[in-house]
Amino acid sequence: MIEVANLEKHYTVNEKEPGIAGSLRSFFSRKTKTVKAVDGVSFKIEAGEMVGFLGANGAGKTTTLKMLAGLLHPTAGMAKVAGFTPFERRSSFLKTITLVMGQKQQLLWDLPALDSFLVNQAIYEIPDLEYRATMKEFIELLDLDGILKKQVRKLSLGERMKCELAAALLHRPKVLFLDEPTIGLDVNMQVRIREFVAAYNQRFNATVILTSHYMADVTALCKRIVVVDKGHIIFDGDLSALIERSSPAKIVKLELSKIVPREILESYAPVKSLDGLFAELLVPRLETSKVAGRLLSELPVADVTIQDPDIEEIIGELFQSQKVKP
Amino acid sequence: MKLEAKIQMGLLENLWRKSKTMFALWFAHMTVYRAEIFIWMLSGVVPLIMMSVWIGKASANGGTLENFNAASFAAYFLAAWVSQQLTVAWVAWEMNFQIRQGELSSKLLRPIDPLWEHIFRHFTERFVRGPFILVVVIAGTFIVPGTKLTPDLWHVLEFLLVINLAFLMRFLIQYCIGTLCFWFENATAFDEFLYVLQTFLAGGFAPLEFYPPAIRAVVEWTPFPYMVYYPAKILTGTLSSSETLRVMLITLAWVLAFGVLRSILWRFGIKKYGAVGA
Amino acid sequence: MSRYWQLIKIFYGASIAVQLEYRVNFVVNLIGSLLTAVGSLFGLSILIAGGSSLGGWNQTEAIVIVGVFTLMEGFMGVFLYPNLNKIGEGVRTGSMDFTLLKPLDAQFLISSRDVNILRVADLLIGVGLIVYASLQLASVQAPGVFVAVLLILAGFASIYSIWFMLCTTAFWWVGVENITELFWGFFRAGQFPVTAFPGWGRILFTFVIPVAFITTVPAEALIGRGKLETALGALGVAVLLLIVSRLFWKFALRNYTSASS
Numbered sequence: 001m002i003e004v005a006n007l008e009k010h011y012t013v014n015e016k017e018p019g020i021a022g023s024l025r026s027f028f029s030r031k032t033k034t035v036k037a038v039d040g041v042s043f044k045i046e047a048g049e050m051v052g053f054l055g056a057n058g059a060g061k062t063t064t065l066k067m068l069a070g071l072l073h074p075t076a077g078m079a080k081v082a083g084f085t086p087f088e089r090r091s092s093f094l095k096t097i098t099l100v101m102g103q104k105q106q107l108l109w110d111l112p113a114l115d116s117f118l119v120n121q122a123i124y125e126i127p128d129l130e131y132r133a134t135m136k137e138f139i140e141l142l143d144l145d146g147i148l149k150k151q152v153r154k155l156s157l158g159e160r161m162k163c164e165l166a167a168a169l170l171h172r173p174k175v176l177f178l179d180e181p182t183i184g185l186d187v188n189m190q191v192r193i194r195e196f197v198a199a200y201n202q203r204f205n206a207t208v209i210l211t212s213h214y215m216a217d218v219t220a221l222c223k224r225i226v227v228v229d230k231g232h233i234i235f236d237g238d239l240s241a242l243i244e245r246s247s248p249a250k251i252v253k254l255e256l257s258k259i260v261p262r263e264i265l266e267s268y269a270p271v272k273s274l275d276g277l278f279a280e281l282l283v284p285r286l287e288t289s290k291v292a293g294r295l296l297s298e299l300p301v302a303d304v305t306i307q308d309p310d311i312e313e314i315i316g317e318l319f320q321s322q323k324v325k326p
Numbered sequence: 327m328k329l330e331a332k333i334q335m336g337l338l339e340n341l342w343r344k345s346k347t348m349f350a351l352w353f354a355h356m357t358v359y360r361a362e363i364f365i366w367m368l369s370g371v372v373p374l375i376m377m378s379v380w381i382g383k384a385s386a387n388g389g390t391l392e393n394f395n396a397a398s399f400a401a402y403f404l405a406a407w408v409s410q411q412l413t414v415a416w417v418a419w420e421m422n423f424q425i426r427q428g429e430l431s432s433k434l435l436r437p438i439d440p441l442w443e444h445i446f447r448h449f450t451e452r453f454v455r456g457p458f459i460l461v462v463v464i465a466g467t468f469i470v471p472g473t474k475l476t477p478d479l480w481h482v483l484e485f486l487l488v489i490n491l492a493f494l495m496r497f498l499i500q501y502c503i504g505t506l507c508f509w510f511e512n513a514t515a516f517d518e519f520l521y522v523l524q525t526f527l528a529g530g531f532a533p534l535e536f537y538p539p540a541i542r543a544v545v546e547w548t549p550f551p552y553m554v555y556y557p558a559k560i561l562t563g564t565l566s567s568s569e570t571l572r573v574m575l576i577t578l579a580w581v582l583a584f585g586v587l588r589s590i591l592w593r594f595g596i597k598k599y600g601a602v603g604a
Numbered sequence: 605m606s607r608y609w610q611l612i613k614i615f616y617g618a619s620i621a622v623q624l625e626y627r628v629n630f631v632v633n634l635i636g637s638l639l640t641a642v643g644s645l646f647g648l649s650i651l652i653a654g655g656s657s658l659g660g661w662n663q664t665e666a667i668v669i670v671g672v673f674t675l676m677e678g679f680m681g682v683f684l685y686p687n688l689n690k691i692g693e694g695v696r697t698g699s700m701d702f703t704l705l706k707p708l709d710a711q712f713l714i715s716s717r718d719v720n721i722l723r724v725a726d727l728l729i730g731v732g733l734i735v736y737a738s739l740q741l742a743s744v745q746a747p748g749v750f751v752a753v754l755l756i757l758a759g760f761a762s763i764y765s766i767w768f769m770l771c772t773t774a775f776w777w778v779g780v781e782n783i784t785e786l787f788w789g790f791f792r793a794g795q796f797p798v799t800a801f802p803g804w805g806r807i808l809f810t811f812v813i814p815v816a817f818i819t820t821v822p823a824e825a826l827i828g829r830g831k832l833e834t835a836l837g838a839l840g841v842a843v844l845l846l847i848v849s850r851l852f853w854k855f856a857l858r859n860y861t862s863a864s865s
Binding site for chain 2: 635
């Protein structure tokens with residue numbers, strides 16, 4: 001469904017130091033720098049697959065997505081989506097895909113969400129029958145009752161995101177590009193959105209590329225992940241394998257009520273950081289509840305949080321260790 | 327020969343690149359002062375357009391029209407343009423923004439009247455615009471041969487005094503309109519009405535000599551001619567000293583009148599603002 | 605074709621519905637339009653005092669030009685200003701991405717999104733002035749009227765293209781929308797016949813900022829003074845500007861670098 005070979009995207013940026021001195025200097029000799037946002041990326045995705053794209057900010061995920069959506073002209077390389085060349089932006093191509101960007105929306109701001117749907121229906125030439133059927137399903141799946149007639153700017157962030165998704169999928173695209181769709185949403189809403197995407201994928205056998213900062217998004221939806229860093233792919237394969245391999249530990253954050261010396265903490269688990277009353281310990285996944293229990297009963301703990309390491313950290317570890325499978 | 331040509335080409339290319347960069351720099355700098363340029367351009371062009379029209383009329387009439395020839399029209403309208411540039415105020419728009427967005431509350435907490443901040447900002451903008459104004463004036467004097475503004479330094483000083491009084495007057499009028507925002511949603515509409523009146527009555531459209539006597543008599547009782555017409559006459563050296571003194575006094579009177587009005591409106595407005603809740 | 609019409613119905617319908625909710629705004633803008641028209645006519649009377657002509661146009665004829673000018677101002681205020689000046693914002697905020705992803709011409713989507721019904725009085729006053737003056741002029745004949753309407757439409761097209769090109773530069777430069785204010789300012793020269801300007805003014809307003817083609821030429825056609833060459837010239841200019849603005853737009857899209865996330 002999606003085929004990418006040696007895709008590249010370069011930007012030329014003017015380098016200028018700040019201030020008047022910098023302005024004057026650049027007046028006399030301008031320095032340009034080439035930023036390689038995407039530097040030779042290749043992969044293949046079959047129809048119906050849900051793939052997670054992970055990477056730090058600026059790694060090139062969004063740029064790749066935008067090239068696949070046809071928004072950006074690749075500097076080099078080949079990309080094919082559903083048999084089309086994205087950049088040609090043929091009408092039939094655009095009807096096959098959709099791009100959803102968290103924090104940004106295509107819904108018309110001062111109109112009720114329903115009007116945005118009608119606009120999309122007209123633009124995508126969705127027949128009335130299909131439109132009504134799709135709307136019925138989405139209203140149920142996303143619980144849109146009661147919010148469709150309200151002006152978009154009066155909706156909460158979560159309600160807006162639900163409507164945004166509905167509007168983006170109204171034309172039943174076969175390929176979904178989701179760029180951080182759950183960012184800024186509360187946990188319940190995140191779950192809702194995930195369930196919706198999974199249901200859509202099941203129902204329409206849609207191909208999904210998802211980028212996210214939240215491990216939970218990726219673990220819930222994607223079997224396969226692609227890790228991008230500095231414009232390269234450094235991992236492309238099974239998610240569970242990567243997790244176990246490179247983040248065998250969870251982070252246990254402790255807020256102590258009394259200062260506890262480092263050596264004592266280290267007897268439980270490696271200490272990631274210790275700052276006064278706040279400590280972070282790296283506890284192996286399988287032992288988390290056991291260790292946490294011991295910590296709570298044996299140490300003066302005021303508060304405890306257990307979380308997965310940040311994706312950035314997992315990726316960081318991907319470099320430092322040799323655990324990467326090409 | 328080939329090498330010299332190459333070097334020359336290289337230099338030319340270099341020069342071209344520098345000019346482009348310079349233009350881009352100037353342009354980037356200008357875009358930082360977006361709001362000011364916006365207003366500058368908006369209020370700018372009418373006197374310059376009218377200059378051409380009246381010069382056209384003069385030449386169609388055999389060269390002169392009521393004591394004005396092409397050169398004196400050019401001088402008048404350049405002076406009118408400068409006067410307009412130096413008296414423009416946008417405080418009504420600023421106040422509308424502050425009141426609507428609730429920013430006014432934080433300003434009211436300070437021990438000084440927000441008026442001073444507005445005045446200060448307006449004053450500094452005029453310095454930014456100074457070079458542009460100078461460039462246009464100098465360019466303008468070349469377009470029509472024989473154009474000159476007054477060479478007399480005394481007139482220039484008088485002009486500077488009068489134009490600053492005129493600016494204060496216009497600023498205060500706008501401020502009064504701004505206070506109306508406490509009561510009306512659409513107070514800036516009054517500003518637009520004022521703008522239309524100014525365009526046609528202040529002297530930027532035509533020197534008042536060309537207005538029918540009855541209408542001119544009425545207009546002289548409004549503050550409008552003191553914004554553009556009279557300062558322009560002073561700058562072109564066509565106003566007698568007794569007239570100049572009269573203009574100064576009247577402008578000062580208007581400044582005091584609007585100053586008092588704004589104090590009254592401000593006091594009542596703040597009360598309303600506080601009552602409704604910031 | 606029906607897609608486009610349907611979208612215009614939705615877009616315009618929504619805009620108008622929202623604006624009609626604020627009746628005071630409506631009245632205020634109406635007064636503003638009337639005041640501006642009165643001011644223009646007053647100004648004209650000053651210029652034509654004592655029966656003199658303005659560049660060879662008598663008072664009634666000059667009113668036709670004021671009418672065409674007001675009509676054009678209305679066109680800009682109602683259809684162009686609310687839409688085209690948002691291009692820069694779209695590029696900055698990234699909402700341009702969504703416009704470009706739709707399987708429908710982006711230029712159409714951008715240009716039809718909004719309508720400012722509050723300035724519709726300008727359109728009506730413009731037409732009103734044209735009709736009022738035409739009725740008093742014997743030289744106004746049916747063929748002239750027909751050509752004039754064509755030329756007015758060409759004028760709309762020219763203004764649209766120029767404005768659109770100016771706003772397209774927002775793909776590269778920030779804050780360029782204000783250049784349209786400059787254009788709007790210079791356009792005020794269009795309330796006078798181009799012959800009212802001295803030589804260099806005529807050149808400026810014919811070839812650099814083609815105001816003459818937009819107001820004077822249609823008015824000329826209407827009052828029966830039209831020349832075939834200038835009429836064809838105006839049509840040619842309109843077509844050329846449409847083509848150039850479209851090509852420039854395509855060029856901008858090809859080099860679009862899309863705001864990063």
